[in-house]
Amino acid sequence: QQQVKQSPQSLIVQKGGISIINCAYENTAFDYFPWYQQFPGKGPALLIAIRPDVSEKKEGRFTISFNKSAKQFSLHIMDSQPGDSATYFCAASTGSYIPTFGRGTSLIVHP
Amino acid sequence: GAVVSQHPSWVICKSGTSVKIECRSLDFQATTMFWYRQFPKQSLMLMATSNEGSKATYEQGVEKDKFLINHASLTLSTLTVTSAHPEDSSFYICSAKGRGQDTQYFGPGTRLTVL
Numbered sequence: 629q630q631q632v633k634q635s636p637q638s639l640i641v642q643k644g645g646i647s648i649i650n651c652a653y654e655n656t657a658f659d660y661f662p663w664y665q666q667f668p669g670k671g672p673a674l675l676i677a678i679r680p681d682v683s684e685k686k687e688g689r690f691t692i693s694f695n696k697s698a699k700q701f702s703l704h705i706m707d708s709q710p711g712d713s714a715t716y717f718c719a720a721s722t723g724s725y726i727p728t729f730g731r732g733t734s735l736i737v738h739p
Numbered sequence: 740g741a742v743v744s745q746h747p748s749w750v751i752c753k754s755g756t757s758v759k760i761e762c763r764s765l766d767f768q769a770t771t772m773f774w775y776r777q778f779p780k781q782s783l784m785l786m787a788t789s790n791e792g793s794k795a796t797y798e799q800g801v802e803k804d805k806f807l808i809n810h811a812s813l814t815l816s817t818l819t820v821t822s823a824h825p826e827d828s829s830f831y832i833c834s835a836k837g838r839g840q841d842t843q844y845f846g847p848g849t850r851l852t853v854l
């Protein structure tokens with residue numbers, strides 16, 4: 629199965645700080661890279677997604693940076709808030725391939 | 740946005756009984772649905788993928804006779820846990836993709852507790 633490696637496993641950030649979560653993939657055929665946010669007891673919700681034809685995508689405080697040559701992409705959460713405390717999953721997919729998920733990052737934002 | 744619902748949101752059953760979980764795409768046609776299992780503080784474990792009108796494809800190690808998946812229409816898939824045992828207790832989450840869509844949309848999950 630294709631792998632997507634996500635790090636760190638857990639992250640603690642102070643309110644107002646920047647949270648950075650990284651993912652690396654192996655399959656160069658992947659062409660869609662979403663990030664999901666999951667709160668305890670809830671299903672994952674799509675946060676933001678990027679395709680390889682752009683190097684960065686920003687939506688509010690959330691930014692994806694994409695490095696095609698390094699096969700890496702990352703999620704940046706600017707001005708992190710306690711309400712951002714959740715588990716974040718990166719994923720990669722293409723066409724008929726079953727989407728592959730990272731193992732998740734538990735983010736805690738201290739007030 | 741695309742909405743996926745799951746029912747029930749939680750269920751408690753006795754060991755040996757069967758439980759059915761429904762997954763519905765409310766505002767789009769889901770040509771592909773996925774079923775995941777998630778243990779506390781762990782990642783999503785894909786159990787099976789189902790395409791409308793076809794038999795589900797199960798991941799290695801998932802018992803197809805225990806976890807029955809039906810995707811009878813473009814808006815409904817069901818997961819039936821047969822002869823449930825305490826070790827089947829978990830959080831089950833479905834997701835759905837529409838034809839030509841890249842994004843899969845997740846349901847809110849179902850917490851199954853087997854006594």
